[in-house]
Amino acid sequence: MKGWLTIAGLGPGAAELITPQVSAALAQASDLVGYLPYLNRVPPRAGQQRHASDNREELARARQALQLAAAGRQVVVVSSGDPGVFAMAAAVCEALENGPASWGEIDVRVLPGITAMLAASARAGAPLGHDFCAINLSDNLKPWALIERRLRLAAEADFAIALYNPRSKARPQGFARALAILRTACGDERPVLFARAVFTPEERLEVVTLGQARPDMADMRTLVIVGSSLTRLVPRPAGALLYTPRSAYPAGGV
Known part of the structure:
Protein backbone atom coordinates (compact mmCIF):
# COMPACT_ATOMS: atom_id res chain seq x y z
CA MET A 1 0.00 0.00 0.00
CA LYS A 2 1.28 3.48 -0.83
CA GLY A 3 2.17 5.60 2.16
CA TRP A 4 0.63 8.95 2.97
CA LEU A 5 1.05 11.67 5.57
CA THR A 6 -1.73 13.73 7.16
CA ILE A 7 -1.15 16.56 9.63
CA ALA A 8 -4.30 16.82 11.74
CA GLY A 9 -5.58 19.34 14.27
CA LEU A 10 -7.23 17.91 17.38
CA GLY A 11 -8.88 21.19 18.35
CA PRO A 12 -8.80 22.85 21.77
CA GLY A 13 -9.46 19.83 23.97
CA ALA A 14 -13.00 18.45 23.81
CA ALA A 15 -13.36 15.26 21.78
CA GLU A 16 -16.61 16.48 20.20
CA LEU A 17 -14.72 19.39 18.62
CA ILE A 18 -12.48 17.09 16.57
CA THR A 19 -13.75 17.26 13.00
CA PRO A 20 -15.18 14.15 11.30
CA GLN A 21 -12.44 14.48 8.67
CA VAL A 22 -9.73 14.27 11.33
CA SER A 23 -11.50 11.38 13.09
CA ALA A 24 -11.58 9.44 9.81
CA ALA A 25 -7.85 10.00 9.24
CA LEU A 26 -7.04 8.85 12.77
CA ALA A 27 -9.07 5.69 12.21
CA GLN A 28 -7.23 4.90 8.95
CA ALA A 29 -3.70 5.56 10.20
CA SER A 30 -1.18 2.80 10.78
CA ASP A 31 1.04 5.23 12.73
CA LEU A 32 0.46 8.29 14.89
CA VAL A 33 3.29 10.75 15.44
CA GLY A 34 3.23 13.61 17.92
CA TYR A 35 3.99 15.27 21.23
CA LEU A 36 3.01 12.79 23.97
CA PRO A 37 0.23 14.87 25.63
CA TYR A 38 -1.45 15.25 22.23
CA LEU A 39 -1.10 11.56 21.42
CA ASN A 40 -2.74 10.80 24.76
CA ARG A 41 -5.87 12.61 23.56
CA VAL A 42 -6.39 9.97 20.84
CA PRO A 43 -7.95 6.67 22.02
CA PRO A 44 -5.68 3.66 21.33
CA ARG A 45 -6.53 1.42 18.38
CA ALA A 46 -5.45 -2.19 17.92
CA GLY A 47 -2.46 -2.49 15.60
CA GLN A 48 -1.83 1.24 15.45
CA GLN A 49 1.69 2.32 16.35
CA ARG A 50 2.47 5.50 18.28
CA HIS A 51 5.66 7.53 18.05
CA ALA A 52 5.90 10.09 20.86
CA SER A 53 8.50 12.84 21.18
CA ASP A 54 9.24 15.89 23.31
CA ASN A 55 7.80 19.37 22.86
CA ARG A 56 10.79 21.00 21.13
CA GLU A 57 11.45 18.23 18.61
CA GLU A 58 9.08 19.41 15.88
CA LEU A 59 11.52 19.10 12.97
CA ALA A 60 12.77 15.66 14.06
CA ARG A 61 9.14 14.59 14.47
CA ALA A 62 8.32 15.81 10.97
CA ARG A 63 11.27 13.93 9.47
CA GLN A 64 10.29 10.74 11.30
CA ALA A 65 6.74 11.01 9.97
CA LEU A 66 7.97 11.53 6.42
CA GLN A 67 10.33 8.56 6.68
CA LEU A 68 7.45 6.36 7.82
CA ALA A 69 5.23 7.55 4.98
CA ALA A 70 8.04 7.02 2.45
CA ALA A 71 8.28 3.44 3.72
CA GLY A 72 4.61 2.84 2.89
CA ARG A 73 2.97 3.64 6.22
CA GLN A 74 -0.25 5.63 6.66
CA VAL A 75 0.84 8.36 9.04
CA VAL A 76 -1.03 11.04 10.99
CA VAL A 77 0.93 13.76 12.75
CA VAL A 78 -1.26 15.16 15.53
CA SER A 79 -1.29 18.77 16.69
CA SER A 80 -3.49 20.52 19.20
CA GLY A 81 -5.70 23.26 17.83
CA ASP A 82 -5.05 23.82 14.12
CA PRO A 83 -1.86 22.28 12.68
CA GLY A 84 -1.21 25.38 10.57
CA VAL A 85 -1.16 27.84 13.49
CA PHE A 86 2.16 27.71 15.35
CA ALA A 87 2.13 23.94 14.95
CA MET A 88 3.27 20.92 12.96
CA ALA A 89 2.17 21.75 9.40
CA ALA A 90 4.97 24.31 9.01
CA ALA A 91 7.52 21.86 10.45
CA VAL A 92 6.52 19.19 7.91
CA CYS A 93 6.77 21.74 5.07
CA GLU A 94 10.22 22.74 6.28
CA ALA A 95 11.34 19.10 6.43
CA LEU A 96 9.99 18.51 2.92
CA GLU A 97 11.74 21.57 1.54
CA ASN A 98 15.10 20.43 2.90
CA GLY A 99 14.63 16.67 2.59
CA PRO A 100 15.45 14.14 -0.14
CA ALA A 101 13.82 14.52 -3.54
CA SER A 102 11.98 11.21 -3.06
CA TRP A 103 9.82 12.79 -0.36
CA GLY A 104 8.28 14.94 -3.07
CA GLU A 105 6.18 11.92 -4.12
CA ILE A 106 4.53 11.53 -0.70
CA ASP A 107 0.82 12.38 -0.54
CA VAL A 108 0.67 15.07 2.16
CA ARG A 109 -2.55 16.59 3.48
CA VAL A 110 -3.27 19.15 6.20
CA LEU A 111 -6.59 18.83 8.03
CA PRO A 112 -7.75 21.90 9.96
CA GLY A 113 -8.82 22.06 13.56
CA ILE A 114 -10.20 24.72 15.90
CA THR A 115 -7.25 26.77 17.07
CA ALA A 116 -6.97 28.19 20.60
Missing part, protein backbone atom coordinates in the same frame (compact mmCIF):
# COMPACT_ATOMS: atom_id res chain seq x y z
CA MET A 117 -7.73 31.81 19.74
CA LEU A 118 -11.00 30.86 18.02
CA ALA A 119 -12.02 28.55 20.85
CA ALA A 120 -11.22 31.19 23.46
CA SER A 121 -13.02 33.89 21.51
CA ALA A 122 -16.11 31.71 21.19
CA ARG A 123 -16.22 31.03 24.92
CA ALA A 124 -16.00 34.74 25.76
CA GLY A 125 -18.26 36.15 23.04
CA ALA A 126 -16.63 37.76 20.00
CA PRO A 127 -13.42 39.65 20.95
CA LEU A 128 -12.04 38.86 17.49
CA GLY A 129 -15.11 40.31 15.78
CA HIS A 130 -13.10 42.92 13.87
CA ASP A 131 -9.48 42.98 12.62
CA PHE A 132 -7.07 41.02 14.79
CA CYS A 133 -3.64 39.40 14.77
CA ALA A 134 -1.91 36.52 16.55
CA ILE A 135 1.56 36.70 18.11
CA ASN A 136 3.50 33.81 19.62
CA LEU A 137 5.40 35.06 22.68
CA SER A 138 7.87 32.17 22.64
CA ASP A 139 11.37 33.32 21.73
CA ASN A 140 12.63 29.80 20.99
CA LEU A 141 12.57 30.40 17.22
CA LYS A 142 12.78 34.20 16.97
CA PRO A 143 14.58 36.98 18.87
CA TRP A 144 12.77 38.83 21.62
CA ALA A 145 13.45 42.13 19.83
CA LEU A 146 11.22 40.94 16.97
CA ILE A 147 8.44 40.03 19.41
CA GLU A 148 8.62 43.48 20.98
CA ARG A 149 8.47 45.17 17.56
CA ARG A 150 5.43 43.14 16.53
CA LEU A 151 3.66 43.91 19.80
CA ARG A 152 4.26 47.66 19.41
CA LEU A 153 3.14 47.69 15.77
CA ALA A 154 0.04 45.59 16.49
CA ALA A 155 -0.91 47.99 19.27
CA GLU A 156 -0.28 50.99 17.01
CA ALA A 157 -2.53 49.43 14.34
CA ASP A 158 -5.24 48.95 17.00
CA PHE A 159 -5.66 45.23 16.42
CA ALA A 160 -7.19 42.92 18.95
CA ILE A 161 -4.21 40.68 19.73
CA ALA A 162 -4.25 36.96 20.47
CA LEU A 163 -1.14 35.95 22.41
CA TYR A 164 -0.01 32.33 22.17
CA ASN A 165 2.45 30.66 24.59
CA PRO A 166 2.46 33.61 26.96
CA ARG A 167 4.42 32.28 29.91
CA SER A 168 6.51 29.17 30.54
CA LYS A 169 8.72 28.06 33.43
CA ALA A 170 11.77 28.52 31.19
CA ARG A 171 10.90 32.14 30.32
CA PRO A 172 8.66 33.59 33.04
CA GLN A 173 9.68 37.21 32.38
CA GLY A 174 8.64 37.47 28.74
CA PHE A 175 4.93 37.93 29.42
CA ALA A 176 5.62 40.64 32.00
CA ARG A 177 7.64 42.50 29.37
CA ALA A 178 4.86 42.04 26.82
CA LEU A 179 2.27 43.46 29.23
CA ALA A 180 4.51 46.46 29.93
CA ILE A 181 4.88 47.17 26.20
CA LEU A 182 1.11 46.96 25.66
CA ARG A 183 0.34 49.21 28.65
CA THR A 184 2.73 51.84 27.31
CA ALA A 185 1.12 51.64 23.86
CA CYS A 186 -2.54 51.19 24.83
CA GLY A 187 -3.01 52.46 28.37
CA ASP A 188 -4.54 50.51 31.25
CA GLU A 189 -8.19 50.21 30.28
CA ARG A 190 -8.16 47.68 27.43
CA PRO A 191 -10.03 44.48 28.31
CA VAL A 192 -7.84 41.37 28.47
CA LEU A 193 -9.19 37.82 28.29
CA PHE A 194 -7.28 35.03 30.01
CA ALA A 195 -8.67 31.76 28.63
CA ARG A 196 -7.08 28.66 30.12
CA ALA A 197 -7.70 25.10 28.90
CA VAL A 198 -10.90 26.02 27.06
CA PHE A 199 -13.37 23.22 26.34
CA THR A 200 -11.76 20.98 28.98
CA PRO A 201 -12.76 20.27 32.61
CA GLU A 202 -9.95 22.63 33.70
CA GLU A 203 -11.34 25.59 31.75
CA ARG A 204 -10.98 29.02 33.35
CA LEU A 205 -12.02 32.34 31.80
CA GLU A 206 -11.24 35.72 33.31
CA VAL A 207 -11.57 39.23 31.89
CA VAL A 208 -9.62 42.08 33.49
CA THR A 209 -8.26 45.43 32.33
CA LEU A 210 -4.76 45.68 30.95
CA GLY A 211 -3.79 47.58 34.08
CA GLN A 212 -5.01 44.69 36.25
CA ALA A 213 -3.37 41.93 34.19
CA ARG A 214 -0.57 40.07 35.98
CA PRO A 215 2.02 37.70 34.51
CA ASP A 216 1.06 34.90 36.92
CA MET A 217 -2.47 34.83 35.47
CA ALA A 218 -1.15 32.93 32.42
CA ASP A 219 0.73 29.74 31.69
CA MET A 220 1.36 27.62 28.59
CA ARG A 221 -2.25 26.38 28.58
CA THR A 222 -3.56 29.94 28.49
CA LEU A 223 -4.57 31.94 25.43
CA VAL A 224 -4.59 35.69 26.07
CA ILE A 225 -6.63 38.13 23.98
CA VAL A 226 -5.92 41.84 24.41
CA GLY A 227 -8.78 43.90 23.03
CA SER A 228 -8.60 46.80 20.60
CA SER A 229 -9.72 50.31 21.55
CA LEU A 230 -13.29 49.29 20.59
CA THR A 231 -13.47 45.96 22.47
CA ARG A 232 -15.94 46.05 25.33
CA LEU A 233 -17.45 43.86 28.03
CA VAL A 234 -21.25 43.78 28.02
CA PRO A 235 -22.62 42.81 31.44
CA ARG A 236 -25.70 40.58 31.33
CA PRO A 237 -27.62 38.60 33.99
CA ALA A 238 -27.03 35.49 31.88
CA GLY A 239 -23.29 36.14 31.69
CA ALA A 240 -21.12 38.95 30.38
CA LEU A 241 -20.03 38.99 26.73
CA LEU A 242 -16.69 40.32 25.52
CA TYR A 243 -16.84 41.56 21.94
CA THR A 244 -15.27 43.84 19.36
CA PRO A 245 -17.85 45.60 17.16
CA ARG A 246 -17.88 44.72 13.46
CA SER A 247 -17.56 48.40 12.47
CA ALA A 248 -14.65 50.73 13.18
CA TYR A 249 -16.94 53.74 12.67
CA PRO A 250 -18.50 55.47 15.70
CA ALA A 251 -22.02 54.40 16.60
CA GLY A 252 -24.40 55.93 14.07
CA GLY A 253 -21.59 56.38 11.51
CA VAL A 254 -21.27 54.92 8.01
Whole structure:
Protein backbone atom coordinates (compact mmCIF):
# COMPACT_ATOMS: atom_id res chain seq x y z
CA MET A 1 0.00 0.00 0.00
CA LYS A 2 1.28 3.48 -0.83
CA GLY A 3 2.17 5.60 2.16
CA TRP A 4 0.63 8.95 2.97
CA LEU A 5 1.05 11.67 5.57
CA THR A 6 -1.73 13.73 7.16
CA ILE A 7 -1.15 16.56 9.63
CA ALA A 8 -4.30 16.82 11.74
CA GLY A 9 -5.58 19.34 14.27
CA LEU A 10 -7.23 17.91 17.38
CA GLY A 11 -8.88 21.19 18.35
CA PRO A 12 -8.80 22.85 21.77
CA GLY A 13 -9.46 19.83 23.97
CA ALA A 14 -13.00 18.45 23.81
CA ALA A 15 -13.36 15.26 21.78
CA GLU A 16 -16.61 16.48 20.20
CA LEU A 17 -14.72 19.39 18.62
CA ILE A 18 -12.48 17.09 16.57
CA THR A 19 -13.75 17.26 13.00
CA PRO A 20 -15.18 14.15 11.30
CA GLN A 21 -12.44 14.48 8.67
CA VAL A 22 -9.73 14.27 11.33
CA SER A 23 -11.50 11.38 13.09
CA ALA A 24 -11.58 9.44 9.81
CA ALA A 25 -7.85 10.00 9.24
CA LEU A 26 -7.04 8.85 12.77
CA ALA A 27 -9.07 5.69 12.21
CA GLN A 28 -7.23 4.90 8.95
CA ALA A 29 -3.70 5.56 10.20
CA SER A 30 -1.18 2.80 10.78
CA ASP A 31 1.04 5.23 12.73
CA LEU A 32 0.46 8.29 14.89
CA VAL A 33 3.29 10.75 15.44
CA GLY A 34 3.23 13.61 17.92
CA TYR A 35 3.99 15.27 21.23
CA LEU A 36 3.01 12.79 23.97
CA PRO A 37 0.23 14.87 25.63
CA TYR A 38 -1.45 15.25 22.23
CA LEU A 39 -1.10 11.56 21.42
CA ASN A 40 -2.74 10.80 24.76
CA ARG A 41 -5.87 12.61 23.56
CA VAL A 42 -6.39 9.97 20.84
CA PRO A 43 -7.95 6.67 22.02
CA PRO A 44 -5.68 3.66 21.33
CA ARG A 45 -6.53 1.42 18.38
CA ALA A 46 -5.45 -2.19 17.92
CA GLY A 47 -2.46 -2.49 15.60
CA GLN A 48 -1.83 1.24 15.45
CA GLN A 49 1.69 2.32 16.35
CA ARG A 50 2.47 5.50 18.28
CA HIS A 51 5.66 7.53 18.05
CA ALA A 52 5.90 10.09 20.86
CA SER A 53 8.50 12.84 21.18
CA ASP A 54 9.24 15.89 23.31
CA ASN A 55 7.80 19.37 22.86
CA ARG A 56 10.79 21.00 21.13
CA GLU A 57 11.45 18.23 18.61
CA GLU A 58 9.08 19.41 15.88
CA LEU A 59 11.52 19.10 12.97
CA ALA A 60 12.77 15.66 14.06
CA ARG A 61 9.14 14.59 14.47
CA ALA A 62 8.32 15.81 10.97
CA ARG A 63 11.27 13.93 9.47
CA GLN A 64 10.29 10.74 11.30
CA ALA A 65 6.74 11.01 9.97
CA LEU A 66 7.97 11.53 6.42
CA GLN A 67 10.33 8.56 6.68
CA LEU A 68 7.45 6.36 7.82
CA ALA A 69 5.23 7.55 4.98
CA ALA A 70 8.04 7.02 2.45
CA ALA A 71 8.28 3.44 3.72
CA GLY A 72 4.61 2.84 2.89
CA ARG A 73 2.97 3.64 6.22
CA GLN A 74 -0.25 5.63 6.66
CA VAL A 75 0.84 8.36 9.04
CA VAL A 76 -1.03 11.04 10.99
CA VAL A 77 0.93 13.76 12.75
CA VAL A 78 -1.26 15.16 15.53
CA SER A 79 -1.29 18.77 16.69
CA SER A 80 -3.49 20.52 19.20
CA GLY A 81 -5.70 23.26 17.83
CA ASP A 82 -5.05 23.82 14.12
CA PRO A 83 -1.86 22.28 12.68
CA GLY A 84 -1.21 25.38 10.57
CA VAL A 85 -1.16 27.84 13.49
CA PHE A 86 2.16 27.71 15.35
CA ALA A 87 2.13 23.94 14.95
CA MET A 88 3.27 20.92 12.96
CA ALA A 89 2.17 21.75 9.40
CA ALA A 90 4.97 24.31 9.01
CA ALA A 91 7.52 21.86 10.45
CA VAL A 92 6.52 19.19 7.91
CA CYS A 93 6.77 21.74 5.07
CA GLU A 94 10.22 22.74 6.28
CA ALA A 95 11.34 19.10 6.43
CA LEU A 96 9.99 18.51 2.92
CA GLU A 97 11.74 21.57 1.54
CA ASN A 98 15.10 20.43 2.90
CA GLY A 99 14.63 16.67 2.59
CA PRO A 100 15.45 14.14 -0.14
CA ALA A 101 13.82 14.52 -3.54
CA SER A 102 11.98 11.21 -3.06
CA TRP A 103 9.82 12.79 -0.36
CA GLY A 104 8.28 14.94 -3.07
CA GLU A 105 6.18 11.92 -4.12
CA ILE A 106 4.53 11.53 -0.70
CA ASP A 107 0.82 12.38 -0.54
CA VAL A 108 0.67 15.07 2.16
CA ARG A 109 -2.55 16.59 3.48
CA VAL A 110 -3.27 19.15 6.20
CA LEU A 111 -6.59 18.83 8.03
CA PRO A 112 -7.75 21.90 9.96
CA GLY A 113 -8.82 22.06 13.56
CA ILE A 114 -10.20 24.72 15.90
CA THR A 115 -7.25 26.77 17.07
CA ALA A 116 -6.97 28.19 20.60
CA MET A 117 -7.73 31.81 19.74
CA LEU A 118 -11.00 30.86 18.02
CA ALA A 119 -12.02 28.55 20.85
CA ALA A 120 -11.22 31.19 23.46
CA SER A 121 -13.02 33.89 21.51
CA ALA A 122 -16.11 31.71 21.19
CA ARG A 123 -16.22 31.03 24.92
CA ALA A 124 -16.00 34.74 25.76
CA GLY A 125 -18.26 36.15 23.04
CA ALA A 126 -16.63 37.76 20.00
CA PRO A 127 -13.42 39.65 20.95
CA LEU A 128 -12.04 38.86 17.49
CA GLY A 129 -15.11 40.31 15.78
CA HIS A 130 -13.10 42.92 13.87
CA ASP A 131 -9.48 42.98 12.62
CA PHE A 132 -7.07 41.02 14.79
CA CYS A 133 -3.64 39.40 14.77
CA ALA A 134 -1.91 36.52 16.55
CA ILE A 135 1.56 36.70 18.11
CA ASN A 136 3.50 33.81 19.62
CA LEU A 137 5.40 35.06 22.68
CA SER A 138 7.87 32.17 22.64
CA ASP A 139 11.37 33.32 21.73
CA ASN A 140 12.63 29.80 20.99
CA LEU A 141 12.57 30.40 17.22
CA LYS A 142 12.78 34.20 16.97
CA PRO A 143 14.58 36.98 18.87
CA TRP A 144 12.77 38.83 21.62
CA ALA A 145 13.45 42.13 19.83
CA LEU A 146 11.22 40.94 16.97
CA ILE A 147 8.44 40.03 19.41
CA GLU A 148 8.62 43.48 20.98
CA ARG A 149 8.47 45.17 17.56
CA ARG A 150 5.43 43.14 16.53
CA LEU A 151 3.66 43.91 19.80
CA ARG A 152 4.26 47.66 19.41
CA LEU A 153 3.14 47.69 15.77
CA ALA A 154 0.04 45.59 16.49
CA ALA A 155 -0.91 47.99 19.27
CA GLU A 156 -0.28 50.99 17.01
CA ALA A 157 -2.53 49.43 14.34
CA ASP A 158 -5.24 48.95 17.00
CA PHE A 159 -5.66 45.23 16.42
CA ALA A 160 -7.19 42.92 18.95
CA ILE A 161 -4.21 40.68 19.73
CA ALA A 162 -4.25 36.96 20.47
CA LEU A 163 -1.14 35.95 22.41
CA TYR A 164 -0.01 32.33 22.17
CA ASN A 165 2.45 30.66 24.59
CA PRO A 166 2.46 33.61 26.96
CA ARG A 167 4.42 32.28 29.91
CA SER A 168 6.51 29.17 30.54
CA LYS A 169 8.72 28.06 33.43
CA ALA A 170 11.77 28.52 31.19
CA ARG A 171 10.90 32.14 30.32
CA PRO A 172 8.66 33.59 33.04
CA GLN A 173 9.68 37.21 32.38
CA GLY A 174 8.64 37.47 28.74
CA PHE A 175 4.93 37.93 29.42
CA ALA A 176 5.62 40.64 32.00
CA ARG A 177 7.64 42.50 29.37
CA ALA A 178 4.86 42.04 26.82
CA LEU A 179 2.27 43.46 29.23
CA ALA A 180 4.51 46.46 29.93
CA ILE A 181 4.88 47.17 26.20
CA LEU A 182 1.11 46.96 25.66
CA ARG A 183 0.34 49.21 28.65
CA THR A 184 2.73 51.84 27.31
CA ALA A 185 1.12 51.64 23.86
CA CYS A 186 -2.54 51.19 24.83
CA GLY A 187 -3.01 52.46 28.37
CA ASP A 188 -4.54 50.51 31.25
CA GLU A 189 -8.19 50.21 30.28
CA ARG A 190 -8.16 47.68 27.43
CA PRO A 191 -10.03 44.48 28.31
CA VAL A 192 -7.84 41.37 28.47
CA LEU A 193 -9.19 37.82 28.29
CA PHE A 194 -7.28 35.03 30.01
CA ALA A 195 -8.67 31.76 28.63
CA ARG A 196 -7.08 28.66 30.12
CA ALA A 197 -7.70 25.10 28.90
CA VAL A 198 -10.90 26.02 27.06
CA PHE A 199 -13.37 23.22 26.34
CA THR A 200 -11.76 20.98 28.98
CA PRO A 201 -12.76 20.27 32.61
CA GLU A 202 -9.95 22.63 33.70
CA GLU A 203 -11.34 25.59 31.75
CA ARG A 204 -10.98 29.02 33.35
CA LEU A 205 -12.02 32.34 31.80
CA GLU A 206 -11.24 35.72 33.31
CA VAL A 207 -11.57 39.23 31.89
CA VAL A 208 -9.62 42.08 33.49
CA THR A 209 -8.26 45.43 32.33
CA LEU A 210 -4.76 45.68 30.95
CA GLY A 211 -3.79 47.58 34.08
CA GLN A 212 -5.01 44.69 36.25
CA ALA A 213 -3.37 41.93 34.19
CA ARG A 214 -0.57 40.07 35.98
CA PRO A 215 2.02 37.70 34.51
CA ASP A 216 1.06 34.90 36.92
CA MET A 217 -2.47 34.83 35.47
CA ALA A 218 -1.15 32.93 32.42
CA ASP A 219 0.73 29.74 31.69
CA MET A 220 1.36 27.62 28.59
CA ARG A 221 -2.25 26.38 28.58
CA THR A 222 -3.56 29.94 28.49
CA LEU A 223 -4.57 31.94 25.43
CA VAL A 224 -4.59 35.69 26.07
CA ILE A 225 -6.63 38.13 23.98
CA VAL A 226 -5.92 41.84 24.41
CA GLY A 227 -8.78 43.90 23.03
CA SER A 228 -8.60 46.80 20.60
CA SER A 229 -9.72 50.31 21.55
CA LEU A 230 -13.29 49.29 20.59
CA THR A 231 -13.47 45.96 22.47
CA ARG A 232 -15.94 46.05 25.33
CA LEU A 233 -17.45 43.86 28.03
CA VAL A 234 -21.25 43.78 28.02
CA PRO A 235 -22.62 42.81 31.44
CA ARG A 236 -25.70 40.58 31.33
CA PRO A 237 -27.62 38.60 33.99
CA ALA A 238 -27.03 35.49 31.88
CA GLY A 239 -23.29 36.14 31.69
CA ALA A 240 -21.12 38.95 30.38
CA LEU A 241 -20.03 38.99 26.73
CA LEU A 242 -16.69 40.32 25.52
CA TYR A 243 -16.84 41.56 21.94
CA THR A 244 -15.27 43.84 19.36
CA PRO A 245 -17.85 45.60 17.16
CA ARG A 246 -17.88 44.72 13.46
CA SER A 247 -17.56 48.40 12.47
CA ALA A 248 -14.65 50.73 13.18
CA TYR A 249 -16.94 53.74 12.67
CA PRO A 250 -18.50 55.47 15.70
CA ALA A 251 -22.02 54.40 16.60
CA GLY A 252 -24.40 55.93 14.07
CA GLY A 253 -21.59 56.38 11.51
CA VAL A 254 -21.27 54.92 8.01
